Amino acid sequence: MEETETTAAVADPDSLVSRVEDFFLHRLTTIHGFKLRRSQLDMAIAVAEHLTEGGPLAVEAGTGTGKSLAYLVPLMLRNSPEEAPAIVATKTVQLQDQLLKKDIPILQGLLSTPRKVVQAKGWSNYVCIRKVETPDEQALRELGPYLPELRRQLINSGGKLTRQEAVLARRHWERIKADPLDCQKRNCPHFSSCGLFAERRELETAEIIVTNHAFLLTDLRLQREGRGLLPKGDVLVVDEAHRLDDVATEHLAVRFDPDRVYSIISSPLLNGNDGWLAACRFTFLMALPEVDFLEWSGFFDQVVLLNLKNLENLCSDIFVELQMVSQGQPRLALRPLLFDSRGERLANLCSELCMGLEEASSGMQAMCRDYEEKFEASPPPELLRLSQSLAGFGYDLQFLLECDSSDWVYLVESDPTSLVARPVDNAEALRVELFETFHSCIVTSASLRVNDSFHFFKSRSGLTDGTSELVIDSPFKVAENTFLGFSTSGPNPGSPEYPAYLAPWLISLAANLGGRLFLLTTSHRRVQEFHALLSPELATYGIEVLAQGEEPAPQLLKRFSSAGRYVLIGVDTFWEGVDIPGERLSCVVMTRLPFPVPSDELFQARSELIENAGGNAFYDLSMPLVGLKLKQGFGRLLRTESDKGIFLLTDPRASTKSYGNKLLKNIPCAGAYRGPTEEVFQRALEWSYLNLDFCRTSPHEDGLTE
Ligand code: SF4
Secondary structure, X not given: OHHHHHHHHHHOOOOHHHHHXXXXXXXXXXXXXXXXXXXXXXXXXXXXXXXXXOEEEEEEEOOOOOHHHHHHHHHHHOOOOOOOOEEEEEOOHHHHHHHHHHHHHHHHHHOOOOOOEEEOOOHHHEEOHHHXXXXXXXXXXXXXXHHHHHHHHHHHOOOOOEHXXXXXXXXXXXXXXXXXXXXXXHHOOOHHXXXXXXXXXXXXXXXXXXXXXXXXXXXXXXXXXXXOOOOOOOEEEEOOHHHHHHHHHHHOOEEEOHHHHHHHHHHHHOOHHHOHHHHHHHHHHHOOOHHHHHHHHHHHHHHHHXXXXXXXXXXXXXXHHHHHHHOOOOEEEHHHHHOOHHXXXXXXXXXXHHHHHHHHHHHHHHHHHHHHHHHOOOOOHHHHHHHHHHHHHHHHHHHHHHOOOOOEEEEEEEOOEEEEEEEOOOHHHHHHXXXXXXXXXXXXXXXXXEOOEOHHHHHHHOOOOOOEEEEEOOOOOHHHHEEEEEEOXXXXXOOOOHHHHHHHHHHHHHHHHOOOEEEEOOOHHHHHHHHHHHHHHHHOOOOEEEEOOOOOXXXXXXXXXOOOOEEEEEOHHHHOOOOOOOOOOOEEEEOOOOOOOOOOHHHHHHHHHHHHOOOOHHHHHHHHHHHHHHHHHHOOOOOOOOOOEEEEEOOOHHHHOHHHHHHHOOOOOOOOEEEOHHHHHHHHHHHHHHHOHHHHOOHHHOOOOO
């Protein structure tokens, strides 16, 4: 790297690589607290080279690398082709906030000409000014006391009030959020001051767009229908890229769910004479001669109003039926159900709805055609949009009912009650419709490789073999600052007696650490079992046990990070993306290797795909998934250079099975202690006395007393 960069700098001092290097060495170092790290500069130079040459680059950058600055600096310094912005997509809001509120403002302050950076968010993140200024009766009833403050906030924010800023309960926000279906667009009296459209216009001239994976993939789906939201970019940076495949599985899914029914069918019917439909009807009839008024208002009511009401009733019947047939199971394969007597009524209702959607859509289109021909006037565009949405919805429902493509997994899901088809493999869509549409792509995360190879990540996310690879090790002294312990004894972690077996040691460790412990399990049932076992005893030490599900995850994390003694028990969400620097989180205990649930339909379909292609589902799918999760879980512990902590994996399979040793290669386990559970915990306690300052202070001096 040293040689390349010197050569580039000598050959062309104006090259992006040279400018990036110069920026790090002479600008960033003027910032108080900035510490120049060779590894961060290496990553920035590699990114700069790729922005110049094009093509994809995958960077695994260990915690503490400072990868966001390493890609932001080249993005800010590049000469962007006209009207072709760079798009940066993250998975979490926390990282987006860090980019927009911390990193980018620092860099802008160091540039002679700041770059135009715009955030792209989905509709539901914006307030609809019209709904705040002229609320319907129901909104007035529910939101009355909040309206003056909301209006004041709207003025102060220049119409760009977002969901976070409004600080409203979810049900209140639902009443005033912007919605593409009831938006009056150019006909809205607030169009010129509407924050949503102002920001959408800003996207057109942005040089850097910051968004999330969900928006990026929703855009991909909408591009298929010619309704994309993002302008064509020339550079794509995907941070937290290890989650891209999961988000694609979610956002490229085809659905029949309450949100979609609400958005397409129910919301036009809301609010009677003040609602969307009444406004549309008024516009429709306004252009007519008086003599035709009565006849055409009857047409409108029959073709639009009545049809929507019938469709809404039919959808309600389907949701009731779905609840009946799924009997509370979170997921159920749809195909066997539809071809079984249990699903007969469901299939009939869905077929009826398909026909109803088709008839309603074609009826509206025919009415609009007649209207145009007879009155030489254009029908309201929102009516045409509604008919298209109904047709698209019918098409998707038909696709769900056919259940005949092996590229999809067809499911009945209970949260929310819905019919869903999820793509088995997103690689092709991501490659063709996302990565190949950019001149260069940078994908990065702290955990992309499994057993030192990018192969699994690349194959799942559609990156070709030609993708360049870069590994930047964490600058943290992991071996020095961590105690790693792996149990070799104990019952199977899936057995009923396992929580009771582990509880006494967990209690003694948590009591010694004053809480500060994350307990990662693999099922919600286990969360409850551990909670019941640990809570009473830890309460006697003044330690509260928090369990995932009892409050929203951000609130639980806020409490855990605040003053007070806490143990947090969690499943999936807490295995990754949690950033609690310092001693508040000093111990992570994983109770079980996080293997996928074998009965999960999506996992089964993916396994089948691998086996049919001659692979081995255990080694080519299960193991890499567990390896990545292990890496992520371990990554929760050390978040800053000075952090110290304990990482315990109590599942004996990790040490006693041959595949366990392979899996452990995904975490830096040189010097780890392996032994019976009691010894692992005993050594962890001893290590904590020697290495964690707060363990040597009295409970009242450990900084956790509120
Ligand atoms: S333009 Fe649409 S979203 Fe904006 S205020 Fe008007 S109706 Fe609401």
